[in-house]
Amino acid sequence: xxxxxxxxxxxxxxxxxxxxxxxxxxxxxxxxxxxxxxxxxxxxxxxxxxxxxxxxxxxxxxxxxxxxxxxxxxxxxxxxxxxxxxxxxxxxxxxxxxxxxxxxxxxxxxxxxxxxxxxxxxxxxxxxxxxxxxxxxxxxxxxxxxxxxxxxxxx
Amino acid sequence: xxxxxxxxxxxxxxxxxxxxxxxxxxxxxxxxxxxxxxxxxxxxxxxxxxxxxxxxxxxxxxxxxxxxxxxxxxxxxxxxxxxxxxxxxxxxxxxxxxxxxxxxxxxxxxxxxxxxxxxxxxxxxxxxxxxxxxxxxxxxxxxxxxxxxxxxxxx
Numbered sequence: 001x002x003x004x005x006x007x008x009x010x011x012x013x014x015x016x017x018x019x020x021x022x023x024x025x026x027x028x029x030x031x032x033x034x035x036x037x038x039x040x041x042x043x044x045x046x047x048x049x050x051x052x053x054x055x056x057x058x059x060x061x062x063x064x065x066x067x068x069x070x071x072x073x074x075x076x077x078x079x080x081x082x083x084x085x086x087x088x089x090x091x092x093x094x095x096x097x098x099x100x101x102x103x104x105x106x107x108x109x110x111x112x113x114x115x116x117x118x119x120x121x122x123x124x125x126x127x128x129x130x131x132x133x134x135x136x137x138x139x140x141x142x143x144x145x146x147x148x149x150x151x152x153x154x155x
Numbered sequence: 156x157x158x159x160x161x162x163x164x165x166x167x168x169x170x171x172x173x174x175x176x177x178x179x180x181x182x183x184x185x186x187x188x189x190x191x192x193x194x195x196x197x198x199x200x201x202x203x204x205x206x207x208x209x210x211x212x213x214x215x216x217x218x219x220x221x222x223x224x225x226x227x228x229x230x231x232x233x234x235x236x237x238x239x240x241x242x243x244x245x246x247x248x249x250x251x252x253x254x255x256x257x258x259x260x261x262x263x264x265x266x267x268x269x270x271x272x273x274x275x276x277x278x279x280x281x282x283x284x285x286x287x288x289x290x291x292x293x294x295x296x297x298x299x300x301x302x303x304x305x306x307x308x309x310x
Contacts, residue, residue, distance in 0.1 A: 038222035039229060041237045054239060054300070062240055063225050067193035067218045074194060082196045084209060085217055090243045145209070 007080040009149040010121045013108050020105040021072035026060060028098035034064040059095035065102070065138045066090060069129045072104040077125075079146050086122065087143040094135045101132040109141070113148075120147050162235040164304040165276045168263050176227035176259040181215060183253035189219040214250035220257070220293050221245060224284045227259040232280075234301050241277065242298040249290045256287040264296070268303075275302050 028047070035044030039061035042049035047058045074083055096102065106127035113121040123146045129138035183202070190199030194216035197204035202213045229238055251257065261282035268276040278301045284293035 034222075038226045040226075041229060043237065054236065061222075061225070062243075063218070063222045067189075067216075067222065070216070070218050071193045071195075074196060081209065082198065086246065088217075088243075088245045090245070091241065 006078050008078055008146075009080050010111065010113065010123065010146045011149045013111055013123060013146070015108055015111060017108040018105070019073070019076050019107070021076040021103050023101050023103045024068050024072060025101050026064075026068065026096060026098065028058055031058060031060045031064065031096075031098055034067070035061050039063055055095055058098055060097070060100075062090070062092045062138070065092060065096045065129060066140070068096075068102055069104050069127065069138055069140060072102065072129070073106075073127060076104065079144070080149075081145075081147045084145040085142050086145055089141040091139045092137060093139065094131070094137045096131070096137045100137070102129055102137065104129050106140075118148070119150075120145060122146070161233050163233055163301075164235050165266065165268065165278065165301045166304045168266055168278060168301070170263055170266060172263040174228070174231050174261060176231040178256050178258045179223050179227060180256050181219075181223065181251060181253065183213055186213060186215045186219065186251075186253055189222075190216050194218055210250055213253055215252070215255075217245070217247045217293070220247060220251045220284060221295070223251075223257055224259050224282065224293055224295060227257065227284070228261075228282060231259065234299070235304075236300075236302045239300040240297050241300055244296040246294045247292060248294065249286070249292045251286070251292045255292070257284055257292065259284050261295075273303070274305075275300060277301070 032045055043053045043055040043059055044061045050058045104127050106125055109126045110124035123144045125142045127140040128136050131137055187200055198208040198210040198214055199216050205213045259282055261280055264281045265279035278299045280297045282295040283291050286292055
């Protein structure tokens, strides 16, 4: 596949089109490091302190899971102009744990060409982030700004 | 205010209760560092590469804005048991730029005691993340798990 064809425009998408990512491993050190900077709560910082909490042991911040998911999908959905989210809806059904190997998969759910700006549209994507056991650690519904193929460009 | 009173339970909340955070400054280095780890797209990594894009200059990843907002609200909403999100809805009306000073403000929008688990409930919070000019860089509607005050505990 030549480089040209790996750039996706709105015109290339169809509802139901699936995608799947590579994997990322998450360590206890990475969980603590992210949490100390952005989400310094005991259940994200310390195994002992996490045990009596709702999580029952060290768990990654949901924002860490979200950021790692972004890393996974940036490499999986090569939209021309980039992956630009305008709205996201997130849930975290299961915690992300030290040693988890995460991957993301999903599909294009809606394609809405803009009425006012003919060069672009909004694409709704569903994405699930899974651990190595197939457990869902995050669901994400994202509205993404995707550009149309310029009229001067041919396949 | 003694330490006991700074822990908030579901019973302490009322709809409309406001909160506001301290501030965090964000640098170009921090934007690039976060992006290189989690969202390696040109408009988050390089000022020159960002100029011809939709952003017109270096902009923070939306997930960076989200993570910084979490840091701001962790210190502002001292719920007993922690700040545990079950669902979040995010929008990013304006980009976060190098040199921005961010703060968060919001209010309690709903309080829903659990029917099946009498020790807890779900609280819906609205939160806006603002830059130094009052521009809204993020809106967040979060559903949070909040515990009731244990029956054995008195004010």
